[in-house]
Amino acid sequence: MPSSAAPRRAPLRTASPRGTSPSLFLVLIAACTAATVANIYLAAPLLSLIARDFGSTPPAVAWIASVAQLGYAVGLLFFAPLGDGVNRRRLVGALTVVTTAALAASAAAPGIAVLAVAVFVTSAATVIPQLLVPLVAERAPADRRALHVAAVISGLFAGIVAARVLGGLVGQAFGWRWVFAGSGVLTLTLGLATASVLPAERRDRDGSLLAGIAALPGLLRRSPDLWRACVRQAGMFGAWSALWTSLALLLTGPAYGLSTATAGLFGLFGLTASAVAPPAGGLVDRFGAAKTVRAAFLVAAVSVPLFWLGGHVLAALFAAAVTIHTALVASHVANQTLALTTTSTPAAANTAYVVSGFAGGALASALAGPAFGHFGWGGVCAVAGAWLVLGWGATAVRR
The missing domain is CATH 1.20.1250.20 (MFS general substrate transporter like domains)
Known part of the structure; x- marks a missing residue:
């Protein structure tokens, strides 16, 4: 069996979310997923506005969108596997704070280089959805597991659409910096709210934090x-x-x-x-x-x-x-x-x-x-x- 051949999973003891119904818990996770995954795609529809603000051309700044993808890949490798060995409530809270700070730095960036670094950090820390999906699968009833996972995936794709469509419209109306700032406020609100209702976990970790990689x-x-x-x-x-x-x-x-x-x-x-x-x-x-x-x-x-x-x-x-x-x-x-x-x-x-x-x-x-x-x-x-x-x-x- 695959599970017998896989590395032994750290013992886990959980408590149910306090004061949160299962349906509300799932809705909150889906909303948090939408808000956080959108951060990866924020720069793409704003490239022309960013280029104009910095006195450049859209092709000259198009690489910033690739930086976001690279940051997300790095975050997946280094942060997502930690869900098996650390307290996810604390990890989600910490990543939320880091993402918010990086979005604030993006909004205030004085130049392309600073913006690129901030976008990279934002994308690397915005792997929260990939920490929440395994949690949803663990907690879901066996006969409805895929349906619960699908609810979170709905939020994920809704966030991608919002970033590409609403991000462009808001940027055109108010400027690209306000898109990053607004996303920071939304990420902080939903991220901390989600972290506060995640089950309390006390894990006895086997090996180093990077053992999962x-x-x-x-x-x-x-x-x-x-x-x-x-x-x-x-x-x-x-x-x-x-x-x-x-x-x-x-x-x-x-x-x-x-x-x-x-x-x-x-x-x-x-x-x-x-x-x-x-x-x-x-x-x-x-x-x-x-x-x-x-x-x-x-x-x-x-x-x-x-x-x-x-x-x-x-x-x-x-x-x-x-x-x-x-x-x-x-x-x-x-x-x-x-x-x-x-x-x-x-x-x-x-x-x-x-x-x-x-x-x-x-x-x-x-x-x-x-x-x-x-x-x-x-x-x-x-x-x-x-x-x-x-x-x-x-x-x-x-x-």
């Missing part, structure tokens, strides 16, 4: 189910990233000639993800993760030719945006639920899962840009299709 390769090697979930989600998230990160190039190019603001409204299709997550959780609880992931890959396979057709037909692009988000979220709910329940160290397993998906998405996005430059929109669709084939094909043979 060192155990990740062995954990993947010993748990075929976790390995399969990681690879499949890397393929799915890679396909989504290739298409979604290149979409603005299509919409603002000769094919459609839309303005940047109008093209940005396509981010609203991300709300599909929030709507799909709870039903996807119900499907996982009823039919299992394997069948749900298989159906998600079939839906994603349909979305790729729709995206290709969307290079010329706007209605096809609308349909493709809905189908790819449906496939991504259904796959994510199923694979993450599997990752959280297949070993005795859910925080470390969740770290391996999220880092794998993130790596697949980053690599596919890196290939999509040159593909668009050399082969047009069809090249991007080819990258997405290849990632789906690799993600499923690499796990088709049972290990």
